[in-house]
Structure formats: structure tokens, C-alpha cells
Amino acid sequence: MRLIGIDWGTSSFRAFRFAEDGSLLATHSAARGILTVEGGKFAEALQGEIGSWLDGSPLLLSGMIGSRQGWIEAPYCPAPAGADEIAAACIDLPGFSGHIVPGVSTVRPDVMRGEETQILGTGIQDGLICTPGTHSKWVRVVGGRIVDFATHMTGELYAVLRQHSILGRLMEGDGEDEGAFLAGVATAKADPALGRTLFTARSYGLFEKVPASGLASYLSGLLIGTEIASEPGDGPVYLIATPALTKRYQAGLSVFGRTAQSIDGADAAAKGLWAIGQRLYGREG
């Protein structure tokens, strides 16, 4: 089989063209997330990005493209979920030969879309995986299956507090201040009650314990530290993140005496799409 895999999220579009042995023939990425596609014209957007690749190979799409705001809604696959369960829950892609990968849900309830494919692509059989970002996921994998996860609104909390709350008023700029960041992590380690510690991002400024130029880093450290404090574990944390976020989470984890291993997100997405594609199309090939 050949395969075209697409990780289509809220803000980005990443496509992978696979050879029959699973090696990558080509990749393409663009700032063409589902939020940029108007009037439901996803087929047209797909043609515009990778029209030249379309040769009858099946298309496999993961991410928010399968949400209510995307092309067509793929109902969540309940955890525990591995490649077999997720492949069995894929739905047909309208108008093309191919499928949309569902997200995964827990009974909490909690939901993910896109991360499940990356997680399968890591090949990790047992471990704790973190995908930091607007909505960070902390995912527990046992026997190669996603058994549980929790979403932390860390990135979004940072953004709304930075822009819209009283905390932002004392802050000057968003420059990196490692000392201030680590001070925020330390506050979270000493007291995991975020509602109560958040105000220190103001009082530390009022008392000049942290300079105004470092208060944004302090808030970031406080939020990331609180996230780490509420997801205990023994082994390394596998991080699927941008280099900047990987650096912050590594620094935060080290305050808790924990280690991290960095995993490339695009590579994980490609491998996950291939793994699911093999189950859907491999036996026919």
C-alpha cells in the first residue's frame, strides 16, 4: 500500500506521503488549520495543499479535522484505546478514498483529537507522555494503549491571564527570565492550589521579589509547575512539544527531580498515521 497521511489541527496542516515500505516520499506543512477554512470547504483546501499528490492512494486524516468544527465528526473512541481500537473506529472520508481518525475519550470525561495518533507513533508501550500547549495532555500508556489522560488548560490560562487579568497589568514584556520561571515552579511545588497561588504573580511584583520584566516567566513557571505537581510519576516524562516548550517543561520537571525525554511531534504524527493506515489498508495491499 501507499498512503497519504494528514495531521490537520486547529491551526496547522501537516501532510506526509508514504512509500509502500512506510518511508516518507514527501512532506508538506502549511498554516492552513481548520479555523482558516471557511464554509466547510475542506475538500478544496486539501486539493489546494496537496492536489498534486492525489494518485488514488488512501487518505488518512487525524486531528481536529474530525471534530464538530471540522470536515465530518468522527465519534470519540473510548479509552483504553490502542492502534487496533482506533483503526476500527475510523470513519469514511466523504468524497475520497480514505478515513478520518477519531479522537479518544475517557469517562472523566476528557477528550483528545490528534494526540492519540502521535502517541501511537511514539511506539511507547508503557509510560507517561505529555503534549504541552494550549491544552496540555498528560497521557498514561499501558501495553501500547492509551488508558487514561487529563487535559490541563495551561497554555490557554497563561494567555487569558496575561492578556485579560489584573496579573498582566504589572508585567512588562514576555521575555524569558529563567530565574523568575524557576521561582514560579518553586511556588507551585510548595503549594499546588493554583487558585490561591496565582495571586502571587501580582504580590511578587508588588513587593519586587520578581522584576516586572520577569513576571510573565514567573506566571508561566507557576502554571507549568502546578501542572507537573498534579501528574506524579516515577519514570521519565516523554514530551511531544516545540523546542521552546520542551525546554521549559524540562526545567520544570527537574525542580521536581524528574527527567524528560523529547520526542519530535511531526515524526510521531507520521508514524502514528502509518501505523493506523497499515491496519486499515495494509491487509488489502
Added chain:
Amino acid sequence: MRLIGIDWGTSSFRAFRFAEDGSLLATHSAARGILTVEGGKFAEALQGEIGSWLDGSPLLLSGMIGSRQGWIEAPYCPAPAGADEIAAACIDLPGFSGHIVPGVSTVRPDVMRGEETQILGTGIQDGLICTPGTHSKWVRVVGGRIVDFATHMTGELYAVLRQHSILGRLMEGDGEDEGAFLAGVATAKADPALGRTLFTARSYGLFEKVPASGLASYLSGLLIGTEIASEPGDGPVYLIATPALTKRYQAGLSVFGRTAQSIDGADAAAKGLWAIGQRLYGREG
């Protein structure tokens, strides 16, 4: 002595005219918080509100009027602080016979302005007092002195998340839904990690565990429940709040098997101003 006491906060102005025995001759309140006073014209604003009262009696002002954004900054009195310490830390009011009451600070650091006067006015010698609102304070009083407190950004978190985060997008209206509120409190009781539980205000909506019209109440319950969970205590919680907030906190506390006693905030402010005024002016009278 006679006394004019003013609780002058960010958004409101409340004045009390005391007779020589401490009884109230008159009260006046207006939506004339310090944020509505332009160009630092606090003396003019005061004249405009209670000019007819000014008869040479000393003026005693508490609240954000003593902050950097107010009339003149009164440095914080460090906890532990009772009426004696706070009275000793009052500063002269420029251009009038009178003083500004300082706020109180902790080593955390944390700060309050205005609440310390209300707390003195409650007459509580030992107990846990909560002043819910934009920035809720949970205050521990021992031997009539404020020994420690923590600020929870509950009200502000609610507002910024309701208006600016993805959580608000699924919400329809801000009507009271008691069942949804209690569901939010229960989530917080089961898991005090706010960063992780916040996302349930979205996932509960996605899975229709809470109707869209109840999601705002759910978020309120989640935030208030998290606040309560992180401030344990045995005795009753003394609440200084509006009737609507008192009702919510009472309902939330009962989920934790705790009781509450309601205290009128204006009455507490008046009594606190009188108690401090007695120490400043009583011996001269």
C-alpha cells in the same frame, strides 16, 4: 470623639457618620470607587459625596484609597496584625484632619486592603473568615489578630474564563443552575487540581452531562469548590459577602460538610473603622 469613616474601594464608596458613642448618625454610599476618580482628585470627590458632613471630625479611610492607585499610599502593616498594630500604622490624610488605614501583608507575600477593617469589625477573636469576590480572601484570626491569609482569584478567573477562554464558547447565558453548580463543587472535591479539572467545564458540555445553560454555574461551582477544598478548617466559615455569593458559598461549603455564618459587610466595615478610630482619636476625646 465623633468620627467620619469611609470604606473606599475600587468600585464603591461607603461613608459612615458616627456619634460620640459610636452609633451611626448617617450613612452614604455611591458607585464612586477610586477607579472613577480622574486626575487624583480624591479630595474633590470626597467633598462631592459627603461635603455636608465635614464639621472638623476626623476622617478615617480604609480600602484601595490607600493603594498606589489611590489618594496616597499607606504601606502595608505586616501580619500578625490586630487593631493596635493597624492603628499604629495609619498615615496622615493630606489636607484633612484624619488618617488612611493601611492594608495588611503576609510573608508569602500576600496583601489585602479594606478587608482588614471589616475583619476587625466582626469582633471575631478566633476563626476562619472568607470574603468572596473578585479576589477572595481566606483569613485566619487568632486572639483578635489577623495571623495569615491567602487570596484566591476566584471571581476574576470566572470572569476571564467566561469571557475569553474556550470554556465560554459552549456556555449559554449566566442563569443560576443549582444542580450544575453542585456538580462543579463535586468535581473540585474529588480532584483539587484546578488546571486539570477546568477542562471538564468543556468536556461536560461536549458530552451533555451539563446543559449549555448550566455550564456557567458548573464553572462557578468548580472554582468555588476548589477554593473551599484548599482552605480546610473545623469550625464555621464566617462569610462577608453579598447575599448571592453567600448563598453560593454556603451551598459549596455544605458539600464539604462545613457550615457558614453570614456577616454583613457594611456593618463590619463601620464597626472596624470605629474600632481603629477609637485607638487614634478616643484618648484625645
